[in-house]
Amino acid sequence: xxxxxxxxxxxxxxxxxxxxxxxxxxxxxxxxxxxxxxxxxxxxxxxxxxxxxxxxxxxxxxxxxxxxxxxxxxxxxxxxxxxxxxxxxxxxxxxxxxxxxxxxxxxxxxxxxxxxxxxxxxxxxxxxxxxxxxxxxxxxxxxxxxxxxxxxxxxxxxxxxxxxxxxxxxxxxxxxxxxxxxxxxxxxxxxxxxxxxxxxxxxxxxxxxxxxxxxxxxxxxxxxxxxxxxxxxxxxxxxxxxxxxxxxxxxxxxxxxxxxxxxxxxxxxxxxxxxxxxxxxxxxxxxxxxxxxxxxxxxxxxxxxxxxxxxxxxxxxxxxxxxxxxxxxxxxxxxxxxxxxxxxxxxxxxxxxxxxxxxxxxxxxxxxxxxxxxxxxxxxxxxxxxxxxxxxxxxxxxxxxxxxxxxxxxxxxxxxxxxxxxxxxxxxxxxxxxxxxxxxxxxxxxxxxxxxxxxxxxxxxxxxxxxxxxxxxxxxxxxxxxxxxxxxxxxxxxxxxxxxxxxxxxxxxxxxxxxxxxxxxxxxxxxxxxxxxxxxxxxxxxxxxxxxxxxxxxxxxxxxxxxxxxxxxxxxxxxxxxxxxxxxxxxxxxxxxxxxxxxxxxxxxxxxxxxxxxxxxxxxxxxxxxxxxxxxxxxxxxxxxxxxxxxxxxxxxxxxxxxxxxxxxxxxxxxxxxxxxxxxxxxxxxxxxxxxxxxxxxxxxxxxxxxxxxxxxxxxxxxxxxxxxxxxxxxxxxxxxxxxxxxxxxxxxxxxxxxxxxxxxxxxxxxxxxxxxxxxxxxxxxxxxxxxxxxxxxxxxxxxxxxxxxxxxxxxxxxxxxxxxxxxxxxxxxxxxxxxxxxxxxxxxxxxxxxxxxxxxxxxxxxxxxxxxxxxxxxxxxxxxxx
Numbered sequence: 001x002x003x004x005x006x007x008x009x010x011x012x013x014x015x016x017x018x019x020x021x022x023x024x025x026x027x028x029x030x031x032x033x034x035x036x037x038x039x040x041x042x043x044x045x046x047x048x049x050x051x052x053x054x055x056x057x058x059x060x061x062x063x064x065x066x067x068x069x070x071x072x073x074x075x076x077x078x079x080x081x082x083x084x085x086x087x088x089x090x091x092x093x094x095x096x097x098x099x100x101x102x103x104x105x106x107x108x109x110x111x112x113x114x115x116x117x118x119x120x121x122x123x124x125x126x127x128x129x130x131x132x133x134x135x136x137x138x139x140x141x142x143x144x145x146x147x148x149x150x151x152x153x154x155x156x157x158x159x160x161x162x163x164x165x166x167x168x169x170x171x172x173x174x175x176x177x178x179x180x181x182x183x184x185x186x187x188x189x190x191x192x193x194x195x196x197x198x199x200x201x202x203x204x205x206x207x208x209x210x211x212x213x214x215x216x217x218x219x220x221x222x223x224x225x226x227x228x229x230x231x232x233x234x235x236x237x238x239x240x241x242x243x244x245x246x247x248x249x250x251x252x253x254x255x256x257x258x259x260x261x262x263x264x265x266x267x268x269x270x271x272x273x274x275x276x277x278x279x280x281x282x283x284x285x286x287x288x289x290x291x292x293x294x295x296x297x298x299x300x301x302x303x304x305x306x307x308x309x310x311x312x313x314x315x316x317x318x319x320x321x322x323x324x325x326x327x328x329x330x331x332x333x334x335x336x337x338x339x340x341x342x343x344x345x346x347x348x349x350x351x352x353x354x355x356x357x358x359x360x361x362x363x364x365x366x367x368x369x370x371x372x373x374x375x376x377x378x379x380x381x382x383x384x385x386x387x388x389x390x391x392x393x394x395x396x397x398x399x400x401x402x403x404x405x406x407x408x409x410x411x412x413x414x415x416x417x418x419x420x421x422x423x424x425x426x427x428x429x430x431x432x433x434x435x436x437x438x439x440x441x442x443x444x445x446x447x448x449x450x451x452x453x454x455x456x457x458x459x460x461x462x463x464x465x466x467x468x469x470x471x472x473x474x475x476x477x478x479x480x481x482x483x484x485x486x487x488x489x490x491x492x493x494x495x496x497x498x499x500x501x502x503x504x505x506x507x508x509x510x511x512x513x514x515x516x517x518x519x520x521x522x523x524x525x526x527x528x529x530x531x532x533x534x535x536x537x538x539x540x541x542x543x544x545x546x547x548x549x550x551x552x553x554x555x556x557x558x559x560x561x562x563x564x565x566x567x568x569x570x571x572x573x574x575x576x577x578x579x580x581x582x583x584x585x586x587x588x589x590x591x592x593x594x595x596x597x598x599x600x601x602x603x604x605x606x607x608x609x610x611x612x613x614x615x616x617x618x619x620x621x622x623x624x625x626x627x628x629x630x631x632x633x634x635x636x637x638x639x640x641x642x643x644x645x646x647x648x649x650x651x652x653x654x655x656x657x658x659x660x661x662x663x664x665x666x667x668x669x670x671x672x673x674x675x676x677x678x679x680x681x682x683x684x685x686x687x688x689x690x691x692x693x694x695x696x697x698x699x700x701x702x703x704x705x706x707x708x709x710x711x712x713x714x715x716x717x718x719x720x721x722x723x724x725x726x727x728x729x730x731x732x733x734x735x736x737x738x739x740x741x742x743x744x745x746x747x748x749x750x751x752x753x754x755x756x757x758x759x760x761x762x763x764x765x766x767x768x769x770x771x772x773x774x775x776x777x778x779x780x781x782x783x784x785x786x787x788x789x790x791x792x793x794x795x796x797x798x799x800x801x802x803x804x805x806x807x808x809x810x811x812x813x814x815x816x817x818x819x820x821x822x823x824x825x826x827x828x829x830x831x832x833x834x835x836x837x838x839x840x841x842x843x844x845x846x847x848x849x850x851x852x853x854x855x856x857x858x859x860x861x862x863x864x865x866x867x868x869x870x871x872x873x874x875x876x877x878x879x880x881x882x883x
Contacts, residue, residue: 099166099177106179112163113191115176115198116229117146118264118291119220120205123172123238132169143167146174149219151201158182158190168231171238171290175225191224198222223264223291227307228298238290241269241312244279249305251277260301264291280312332482348511351468355515358467359441359560367436397425400622401432404597407620408438412559412589414617415596415610419603420624421774423682423789426599429624430563433597439519439560441466441512445581446566449574455501458577462505466512476504502580509584516560516594523558561595562588568605571769575609582613589614604777626790627679636674636697637666639688673701678790708795712738716772717809729763732756732813737773739806741787742796749775749782804881811874814867821860821867828857 099114106112122131143165153160163177182190204219244257251274252260258270261281265288272279283289289311297309324331357363365371407416418426434440443465451461456473463471479498499507564585568578585596600606603623610619627635666674674697677683683704690700716734718724724731736756740747749764757763764785767773771788778784787793800806835850 099164099175101164104163107181109181109183110159110179111182111187113178113180113194114225115178115195116168116173116223116225116291116294117176117220118173118223118287120146120167120174121169121172123286123290124170126237127235143174145205146176146220149203149205150176150198155201156194156197158194160194168294170233171294172287173220173290173294175294195222195224221287221291223295225295226299227296229294230297236311238286238293239311239313240284240286240289241280241282242289242292243310243312244281245308245310246277246279246301246305247308249301249303250274251279252301252303252305256301257281260296260299260307261292264288264295347470348514350470351511352515352518354467354469355441355512356519359439359515359519361436361439363467397429397432397624400429400624404429404433404622408433408557408559408561408595412592412595414589415585415598415614415619417598417600417603417606417610417619417621418624419600419606419621421626421680421788422601422771423680424624424626425681426601426624427565428681429622430565430597430599434561434563438557440563441560442563442565443581444566445564445577446569446572449566449569449572449577452574452577455504458501459504459508462508466508468508468511471508476501502576505577505580506584509580513584513588513593516562516588519560520558520593527556527558559592559594561597563597563599565599567598567600568602568609569600570602570605571765578609579612582609585610586613604780607780627681627684629675629679632677632679632684633666633671633674635684636670636687639691640666640697643691670697673698676791676794677701677704678793680789680791683789683791705791705794705798708789708791709798712772712792712795712799713805715770716767728766729760730816731809732816733760733763734767734772735809735813737767737785738796738809739800741773741785741793742800745793746776746784746786749785752785804878807874807877807881811871811878814871814874817867818864818871821864825857825860825864828853828860832857 100112104112122129124132147162147165150156150162159179159181161179163179165174165176167174178194180190180194199222202219202222246252251272254270254272257272257279258267261267261270264283266284267281267288268284269282270279271281281292283292293309293311296307298306300306361367404416404418418429420426434442443462448458448461448465452458456476459476460471460473463469463473476498483498562585564581567581585598588594589596598606598610674687677687686704687697687700690703691697695703716738717731718727727734733756737747737752740752753759753761753764764773764775768775768788772792774786774788775782776784776786787796832850832853835846835853838846
């Protein structure tokens with residue numbers, strides 16, 4: 001910033017008139033010549049500079065942003081005593097070593113010149129360049145070293161004498177002013193001689209911080225300033241290329257311009273545009289470009305053209321964007337590859353860590369003693385059923401537990417499947433198998449399949465089950481949007497960013513595989529270390545052999561266990577998810593990485609899916625079914641014995657008292673109640689809970705059956721007509737099954753399908769999904785239909801025995817039958833009308849067809865008459881019923 005005349009007067013003690021004179025108009029003369037007549041000095045030399053960065057002593061190349069602007073000049077004046085009065089732009093100095101002192105005096109034959117040293121500081125690349133702060137404290141000391149590095153005045157000659165020094169840190173250089181005597185010789189020739197002698201005699205300017213410049217052992221390059229540099233402090237930084245504009249004269253030819261710029265460094269490119277009056281010059285080093293701008297800016301050629309030099313950036317943001325937008329076929333795949341590489345290298349180790357922690361149970365609170373103790377002594381005090389022991393090892397389930405644990409001690413080679421209807425004790429069986437010593441990971445396949453409404457939700461559900469974190473499921477939606485835009489840009493229908501959902505699932509599972517392999521590796525290393533420590537003890541050969549045999553027969557659970565719970569769950573059709581999980585499981589078992597246990601209530605669909613993933617390999621299977629009467633009675637008897645030992649028996653006068661246990665025998669009422677309940681584990685556990693609350697067996701069973709009747713009525717028939725319309729089956733179909741199963745234990749599948757359901761297999765599957773019925777398979781195909789739970793048989797009998805409800809459902813079924821039969825009658829009548837229109841033209845086949853239709857019409861009408869009579873009878877019965 002230029003100082004005002006009054007400010008200068010107050011600061012320097014001279015009048016405002018003199019100060020105003022010092023701000024007079026500039027003369028367009030070279031900066032390198034100044035004498036008593038007041039040759040010009042570039043006014044820009046007085047501008048403030050950016051703080052210095054690291055030091056350097058040779059030409060170097062950097063990329064920077066161009067600075068653009070024109071220098072103005074102002075003229076000094078020389079007093080009668082030889083004192084040089086400088087323009088105000090030169091009065092403000094940022095260095096403690098001013099370039100031209102205010103009290104400078106020149107003899108009549110003395111001249112003032114300026115030098116530029118190009119390698120004094122590291123070139124600043126941008127406003128965030130931190131090197132300026134590392135060497136800012138050494139800037140002044142370095143400038144002092146610069147004065148000391150020059151050869152002696154006698155070596156230079158011409159009465160050479162240093163006047164001042166000032167840094168140009170942004171461009172990595174420094175200015176030096178000096179006095180000399182031309183002694184009548186040509187001043188340009190004298191300056192050339194001085195420049196040559198200085199280049200030959202200058203020493204390296206060393207400072208520890210100049211290591212950042214990388215060439216501290218070499219001397220800086222010296223150039224005489226022949227123009228009027230513009231020493232701006234804008235956020236514009238050097239570049240290898242400079243843009244030259246010619247003012248006041250025509251543009252020179254390339255040879256003339258090359259001869260002007262070549263002393264500052266080697267030129268790689270030079271292009272002159274005479275129409276626009278400009279040129280672009282590219283230097284091999286950035287130091288050459290900075291020297292040319294600081295030494296030749298404002299110089300005037302012999303043609304009268306003035307050089308206006310600014311940096312030309314080799315790389316511009318808008319050009320980069322233009323290139324990126326014009327090459328999407330290259331940029332988009334490269335960007336996708338880069339993002340994938342970053343994600344894999346940075347996040348995958350973290351994800352593997354969290355999967356391993358999920359596998360070893362670090363995040364399972366149930367495995368911590370403190371949590372178990374707190375839960376036992378707080379929440380479970382209110383839910384504990386005293387004496388309810390052996391819940392996991394009932395009947396022959398203990399034998400199945402040991403069998404599965406024996407398979408887990410072996411090397412993984414095939415699948416382990418556990419199948420059975422809901423409530424048959426599959427999870428209780430697993431709890432007995434998967435103790436703390438078994439590293440296992442449970443995956444709820446049912447939750448994953450239910451979350452498959454969107455791709456991102458599906459990926460998130462699988463990641464949550466595996467402990468896979470972090471997961472960026474939203475990226476899938478973003479990638480789909482990008483691909484839609486990319487199709488418009490490059491015209492390709494192939495996805496670039498978006499990955500198919502099955503491939504994304506496999507990527508997540510591959511991370512889990514890596515975590516499993518790492519866990520196995522750690523186990524093997526720990527086992528080898530323990531074995532080595534054990535063998536290192538001094539033992540006899542017989543004892544050592546015994547130790548090795550014991551170690552080999554320990555039956556340790558070396559391989560981790562993956563449990564796929566709810567695999568191929570009934571009613572969840574997501575073949576892609578089942579196939580991906582089955583293929584991953586086959587890879588784990590065939591590579592001997594982990595055991596895989598499949599738990600399903602749909603063994604037929606599970607077998608088909610697993611057979612495709614692992615063909616020609618037999619599976620290790622456990623099938624759980626409902627207990628027979630004897631085992632169910634034995635289970636209840638043990639529970640009653642345990643309760644009798646844990647709590648005092650009720651007094652005989654207690655309401656509802658029943659002597660349930662007499663030694664080791666159950667009374668007939670208890671036996672009949674247990675037989676009604678059946679052998680489903682879910683219902684037997686509900687019974688034991690009620691027994692623990694003080695109820696006797698008949699009352700508890702009655703509660704369970706009553707609740708089941710209510711559930712059956714609501715689930716199979718709906719609360720009202722509106723609710724019934726939303727059911728995937730008709731009320732008449734559900735009533736047909738209820739009525740027929742109340743008379744027998746099972747029905748023929750295909751007989752029911754093609755008679756009552758008219759081939760509507762979807763309705764049968766919907767009833768099976770609702771657990772109203774269960775379909776038994778034989779040789780891989782449906783064979784028979786049974787009640788969904790044993791207790792449902794009793795519930796169906798009670799529904800049929802409820803006169804009002806049964807008659808209502810029979811009436812609705814009759815009305816549905818009448819309506820459907822009348823549609824058939826109308827179709828027959830329509831065809832008969834068409835055939836009768838043929839008249840005598842009809843053939844024998846037409847007559848036979850009419851006879852057949854008349855027979856069908858008679859059958860349909862008879863059925864309508866029967867159903868109509870039944871409906872009338874049912875209406876009368878309902879009218880007579882009062883409750």
